[in-house]
Amino acid sequence: MTGTTTAPERGRPAGGGPSGGRSGSFLGGRRGGLRGRPMLYTSYGADQAIWNTPAKRAWTLALVAVVLMLPFVLSRDLTSLLTTVFIFAIGGIGLNLITGYAGQVSLGHAFFMGLGAYTAAIFGGEATDSVVGLGLDMAIWLPMAGIVPAAVGLLVAPLAARVRGLYLAILTLGLVFIGEHIFKEARSITGGAGVGRAPAEPVLFGLDLRARYHVFGHILSREAVFYFVCFAIFVVMAIAARNLTRSKLGRAFAAVRDRDVAAAVMGVSLQRTKTLAFTISSFYAGIAGALLVLVIGRVTPTNWNLFLSIDFLAVILIGGIATISGSILGAAFVVLMPRLVSELADVVPFISTSPGSGFLSVFQLQTMLFGALIVVFLVLEPRGLYGLWIRVRNYWKAWPFSH
């Protein structure tokens, strides 16, 4: 049996590449990625790794280094914005797992995020006259913020697994509306509509994340401290999701998405796979919700509405369906774009920064651009930013032979 395989050329997958590739074994080398032949693998393990080329590894390391540097150079405000990017990326990955990978369009993400935020607030928030709170450590409330929504996802899944396509989309939309009603009514937990409550206390292993710390002679603002924590959580969750998608479950997700009857005949349990997708996605949503309200500063029942769900659909559609890196790009886009627009507003004509004058307000411009970009992206590049990135990459790889 062959121990080595050579992947066909990285461009368009159609047609046959060089076959066999048995010669690879003569070259030895334990790990894949021999110099000069980055696509040659000498073991299945190396072939299946996430960072399977030296270029990918170098890029990733450089990126991580830059991300770790940023809070030292950016303002607190921008640091917070980037923290929001990580949180949106976590939520986006969760939605991409169920909608992108498993093909179950969910408009209910906001509901699960809300559940996460309130679970966190119950376990980690402070009790007041009007709301309950246990004041526990983040090491407890953060996992709980994922587990409880996951459990609710598990409960909802049997019904959700029965309905398909756009029926499911609207069913999950129902969750958002019913959830909002429950959030408004469960006053001892949520504070009620128009009032809300303070989020969980970010105290991790006894360290107060809202304080400032000296690190290597630098002073970290509270925004920076929280930034690092969110980044760490994000990295762990992104890698876990990536692992999931290259495992048998990832393939099962895709199979259920593309042809569910055939998948079942292959031995994939539809019920189990959909349930799993729902549960895991809700876990990610819960974590994202719990972290997001820490950036906002308050949990309110009306926050978890259809528009939040739509933001996350935009994350995965603009970023790229069924890719983890796409979810991250999409999150960056959705979070940073409005800010960019407001920075640019001064130079765009007809846009007013003061109310009541000008053709459109900055916010209206942001919203409109957001809507228009969703349309433009889906029309021009159905694979989203990730697809764009692949195109750019292929262009440079083919250089100087590109036309």
Next chain:
Amino acid sequence: MSELISLGLIRGLGIGSTYALLAVGFVIIYRATGVINFAQPALMILGAYVTSVFATSVGIPFPLAVIAAMAVLALVGLATERVALRPMVGKLPFAAAMVTVGVFIVLFVVAHRLIGAQVRTVGDPWGLERMSVFGIGVAQVDVAKIVISMVAIGAVGLFLARSRLGLAMRATSMDQEVALAQGVNVGRMFGLAWAISAALAALAGMLIGTAAGGFDAVLALVALKALPVIIVGGLDSIKGAVYAGLFIGVAEALTRTYQPQYAPWLGANFDVVVPYVIMIVVLVFRPYGLFGTREVERV
């Protein structure tokens, strides 16, 4: 008893028939193009606005204003389809649905900009007037809603079932390529579906905009009620949209009349979620709604 009829049944049928109107718009686009049109709420509120402009600012007679507004919105629908949806033909329905979300966002901003922060009135002749039906006092506007919606839906239904264009539209919805091969101009059918649906939305917008305090742009979100309606009725069934719209309207009205008194523990404004609760219950028993066709699962 009269409360039951005037605040429960008639009000419910009134609002329910506007839901049905909106739902039929959703169904027409869904059947022709396989897409759920999330831009419908924005089209609806633009319809209310245009009616208001014609009837109150321009000052033409109200019925003409309504027809003119429907025509304007039909053009908006046509244009939207041509610009944003046509390129999505043959792509994932979910992606196309997301495009309509993008369109919604854009049109909603436009509606906000046009309507402004102040409230407007559509200039309808009914106001808060009441009339007597079989000795029971009911609001004229409720009767108007029922009659106008049902006439409009009936006309559209007849068109789809009987006319050659109707047949071609249905064919388009089943298989675009084959429809093309029969000489059906598929693009034109898509445009037609959007135009009809937008005109119905405009009509619904006018009816919903008759609220005593006038309307503002955010009232558009009321159109989302049509989503549980089309699920209960079945995404591809016009008949279902009508029955479910009326049923949900009445259920909602009865809930708001009696729930605060008899089941206060369900919380304030429980009627808002009633359509969704009904939808979930229906889906438990019928995953394709009451009248929807089951997707054929043949291998």
Next chain:
Amino acid sequence: MTAAPLLEVDDLTLRFGGMTAIDQVGFTVDDGELFAIIGPNGAGKTSIFNCLSGVYRPQQGRIRFRGEELLGQRPDHIARRGVARMFQNIELFDNLSVLDNLMLGRHQHLNYGTLSALVYAGRAKRAEIENRRAVEDIIDFLEIEAIRRSLVGMLPYGLKKRVELGRALAMAPQLLLLDEPVAGMNVEETEDMARFILDIRTELGITMIMVEHDMGLVMDIADRVLVLDFGQWISLGPPSAVQNDPAVIKAYLGETA
């Protein structure tokens, strides 16, 4: 014939609304046999496959596989019992590579849980690599090395059929259902497919049921042939016998067979 047959179908009846697609059909298939089902369009051949693999729920009847009742079981359970199939209209996962399609066939042989999938180390990693080996064997067997990483959607029809066969083989089945494996193929491609089917039988020893309209192929390679018409059993026997059965000629073959 030895011991109990591999598959026993009894009194199978399937109705859609008022229409009876399968009407009290019964037959048995022995271990190692290449059994064929033929019949006019709409006779219910594919429907029998759909009942065997759990996609349709027949109203009555019994399907015993190695003595175990399959009727009423979910498709994924039946797959685990060792029944694999090819579909009449190719049902591959177009957005996945050939490799991933075949790995999906190994789904039930990959025994690790969600948590270890999230970590992708130890058990999960080992299982993936072991099963990858099994898949590479099949790639070798079907001579599709060159297209391993191609997206299935981009492949020509003939190769897709072969990949679909590979995916079914990856399941390491005991019973393989082939629904019109050579439909739409020219003579040359048909010959290739025939060769693979024969090799599967001799080298892998897998029992097969084949539905096919290509009489040349059926008569050449099948051991026994069941003929259906309008859901009803009309004939069963070795190819030579069936070929000359007047009922079969009238319903199916026409004067020139």
Next chain:
Amino acid sequence: MLAIENLDVVYEDVILVLKSVTLEVPRGEIVALLGANGAGKTTVLRAITGLLDIHRGSITRGSVTLDGRPIDHLDAPGTVAAGIGQVMEGRRIFTEFTVEENLRIGAHTADRDTIGAGLERAYTLFPVLAERRTQVAGYLSGGEQQMLAMGRALMAQPDYLLLDEPSLGLAPLLVQQMKDLILEINEQGTAVLLVEQNAAMALSVASHGYVLETGKIVMDKSAEALRADDDIREFYLGLADEGAVSFRDVKHYKRRKRWLS
């Protein structure tokens, strides 16, 4: 005459599927187009009927003419109006329509009188359809669906009928009937371009045949000449010199034949 000259077709801007294809369908004749899977037969039909663009394909060179008039710029409705009808691969009837609605939609471009005449013609050609005119088409058997598809294509009274693998998946008996029908339709004055895998059937009705291999026409002969050709006999008709080969005796090695044109 329907003529294709030096036609190149490309999918997704990169995949060249037809290379300089030239073929002719004279008025009133039956012409067969043979070829292996993926050779590009369906693509030829799409190029004629203006259905390429929805498959993201385009003509990059050459021309399609109908009686000397170029038609390659027409969209699908345009070609139907120009007198070309087609039966697509895999029947593709409207399963939720009744039989009669299916037929009516075929006459979408025609006027009222034509519809009446068309219905009458379809029901005389296919009596079985007349029996089921109000039934939902999805419940017809495979053969009946194939007939319905042909009837639908005839509704607009085309001068040319394009058939894409009408025998695919049909039982032997039905293949026989299909053959007779094609001849009958042709006798009524409609020219037929018959795309087939089933070379035996195609060559028994056609007067002329083309063989398409990986996008190139490699043979262009009368049907009679094709039937006599050794390569055709071996690779398309499955007949060796001593008659049919048994599949049991096929040797296990690659024997792909490269045609020289």
Next chain:
Amino acid sequence: VDDDDGAEDETPEVTEEDDPADEDEPPDEGEADGIAFDIGVTEEPCPEAVNPDNGCIYLGVLSDLSEGPFAALAIPITAGQGAFWQRVNEDGGIGGFDIDIATYTRDTLYDPQEHSARYREIEPNILALAQTLGTEPTEAILSDMDSDDVIGAPATWWSGWHFEDSDQGLILESGYSYCIESQIGLDWAAANVAEPSSVLAVGYPGDYGGDSAAGVEAWAEANDVEFAGWVETAPDAVVGSQDAAIGQVVGSGADVVVLAVGPAEAAAIVGGSIANGFEGQFLGSVPTWNPALLDSPAGEALKAVYLHIAPWEGWEADTAGHEAMRESVGGDLPDNEGFIFGWVWSYPIKAALEAAAANEDLTRAGLRSAVDGLEVDYEGMLPTATFGGDPDETATRTAVINRPDEDAPLGVSTVEADVTGETADAYEYTSACA
């Protein structure tokens, strides 16, 4: 897990800092004319300076300026504030500085998330907030404001702003609270319309409707009148129509209904209830009015049975403050009363800036400490107010009763000004009402 998150590895090496001062962002500290300042104050003139020789104090505005539920009010509120500070600048500014609120005006849509994001965006550049609209959004940024030493004027009449517990002494409110408002309104109605036997509250949940309803309930209890309940409703965009509220109003049999909703909703409830045979009186909280309602189908009903409560007098009143306000727009009319709100709400910040300038300390800390004991002169628009004392003594408890009137400038004319009420005066103010 094989991750590479260096962030967690660093945590053990950190040491908590004891001094919470803003060492990480050395502000452009400076001194001008002997006045110390740090963040949000520059020696350079404002972008569109009235007095080019002055420095500039930047104030932020976080408001609902386009698509949020209160945009109709918020836009004129912000315009009113603009006019107010323009006047201050034209009078020479404060302590050698002009005041700019335009540069850091942000639209936050009445959304807490947007509010805190925008706050963080402008925080490094502002001295204080000239406006932070909405209770919930303001609460979302309160703890940040606390650690940043940023004070602000609210655009909400929540009772909690009176209390140190709820606002850390950072929020400088003006006028009564909704809770007092409804009590004064009921006191007045009992005296001038008819003694009610049953009162009902209808409102949005939370700081607005909740606060108002708490006042209604307290009033009913104090006067031994039946409290028919609190009907919780929500904007039309959420509940579709006010039919639910109408049904409950009609069914309640109350004599007086206090509304704390939006203008369109108020009109729908009043019109709908009357059409369905309700015969009681409606009192509307400040935000329930919009002049456009007179043209709505409910216009007639409103004129018949609706009275509007306001914390200060309408457009035409005869005080020095009103005079200056009218002058600022040169005879034009604003869209609605929001303009007056914005104008009045600006006085406390002006007073605080003046006090800080007088102390020669325009740093944030200096400004914050100037709040305690601050006296605010409203040029007659409101009684003089004092911050930092016992709310039970210092809270404003006067109101103005208006009625709809087509001929009046903003659709309402004053029925009675400087209204006080027995129950309202006696109300024991120890914590936020709701």
